Amino acid sequence: MAVRPVLTWGDPRLKKQSEDVGEWTDALERLVEDMFETALAEEGVGLAAPQVGVNLNLAVIDVSAGEDPAQKLVLINPEILDTEGTQVGPEGCLSIPGIRESLERPRRVRLRNRAKDGSWHELEGEDFMARAMCHEIDHLRGRLFVEYFGPVKRQLLQRRYQKMARTS
């Protein structure tokens, strides 16, 4: 396993629509292991393949932060089926280190997710998990969480982020 470099805000590869994962391969298995390791090393709960420069509909979530292997979730070609309610809470992204902002998300999401063997399953997430699922699926559509904000706030965040990136 290896920690892979994470692309950061401003990289055009983060804005691309990803492509569906095809047949599961050893290379994909290694990629997923690396993504879990990278998320853990960077103290994130999730990571999407585009963030490590791989343009695929693939993401990992581990809300236990490495504490419980049973909590490791791999999203493959996920699609949101429906959402319910709203929640407002802080959100961050490994591609925008140092920025955490409050954002409204659905409180519950139901999604369709493919397994490695090609079968499809429905998954539900609530509260923090729902937020993580929406955040990672957004990455697969080329969307970062800061893009929910209006242009003025986004520019403010961008300046703050660039200032931090220069000094770190």
Ligand code: NI
């Ligand atoms: Ni992110």
